[in-house]
Ligand code: FAD
């Protein structure tokens with residue numbers, strides 16, 4: 001009899017971790033496992049702001065999938081998922097089709113511009129390795145161009161970041177380190193280059209601990225980052241944001257949008273019921289009314305029953321989804337009971353450059369400065385450890401904690 005075929009779509013935190021767990025939990029005779037991903041590498045999405053700022057090389061932030069998944073045990077397909085044909089148990093890829101008995105959809109996030117005029121066309125977004133590398137190269141080009149221009153336009157040196165959530169704040173933290181380097185490299189006076197973060201809410205990092213937000217703001221401002229709060233962006237032009245009720249225009253040579261994310265557009269193309277770009281999954285992480293389809297990571301809304309709203313999309317949650325998802329796939333194969341997903345919140349730590357950070361750990365204990373920065377690197381290394389063991393930590397890890 002043919003072995004049941006489990007197909008995992010996407011090799012981010014959720015998909016790669018599910019695949020690894022399946023190889024640990026199931027014997028080769030129990031199931032055929034297939035992993036489909038757009039590229040032959042996995043990247044640390046949580047490090048992409050560093051790649052975009054140019055403070056980390058893209059090769060340190062990515063790992064060949066075949067280095068962490070045994071290709072003799074798992075069939076690796078490098079192709080783009082176009083659509084899932086649920087009724088036919090079939091996935092349409094750009095270059096072929098693939099059938100499944102069980103499916104895991106872990107295709108991650110896409111940028112959400114909320115229909116803001118011109119944003120999609122004129123702003124960069126930190127979405128994957130190539131998009132992040134493009135931002136880095138664009139910023140450097142602006143500085144190089146300025147240094148040789150006969151008629152200099154100081155606006156070319158301004159970097160505008162729309163959205164003061166964790167991604168925007170971590171990104172400007174890296175820029176605060178990179179921009180002085182670029183100024184030195186291209187003989188530019190540091191005071192000419194501006195880094196501006198624009199947040200619609202009354203303060204950056206809405207909803208986060210006020211003391212930590214105040215700490216982050218001061219740390220960034222002390223290093224030359226301008227923070228505009230209560231400033232809603234209504235339009236993105238070729239070289240500017242339009243903000244606030246008065247229609248103030250801020251000009252820049254580089255514009256990056258970090259104002260929101262949503263689930264993969266493959267979900268809506270495939271006819272799933274969508275709420276704000278994602279599928280609200282059952283407590284066992286299956287799509288509603290689908291016996292054999294799990295949706296995890298940033299593609300899923302997983303309800304926090306205590307608070308009556310979904311958990312935020314994080315790598316921490318995506319990795320935990322993978323544990324439950326792989327256990328439930330094993331249970332389905334062995335006719336066992338499925339388990340409910342229970343989120344174990346280990347806290348949130350955000351970097352403010354390579355030497356500063358802030359966040360909460362261990363039941364709301366507040367961390368600041370060097371201690372927090374070291375903790376953030378430990379967290380980053382822990383993800384690498386889970387994905388690829390000590391070998392991966394030694395190869396790609398953040399070894400300088402302080
Ligand atoms: P992803 O990591 O996005 O992986 C999706 C995978 O699917 C990728 O390999 C992609 O190439 C592939 N893929 C996508 N579409 C297709 C397709 N059509 N066909 C084939 N393959 C496809 N969370 C934290 O908990 N801590 C942090 O410190 C943190 N920092 C962050 C920093 C940044 C800059 C960003 C952007 C996010 C950060 N997050 C953080 C959030 C976290 O990265 C996401 O929640 C997490 O990556 C979700 O994991 P995932 O596996 O669902 O998706």
Ligand code: NAD
Pocket residue numbers: 116162163164165166167168170198199200201204205206231232233234258259260261312313314348349350351
């Ligand atoms: P987000 O949705 O958390 O933040 C987007 C920010 O943009 C919000 O503060 C929002 O008010 C602002 N915004 C939206 N529209 C705007 C407008 N028109 N004008 C100005 N500002 C506007 O998105 P994110 O920061 O990309 O984070 C996505 C997910 O990834 C979150 O769940 C976050 O917790 C997670 N993340 C975690 C970390 C970490 O733990 N260190 C780091 C990065 C991201």
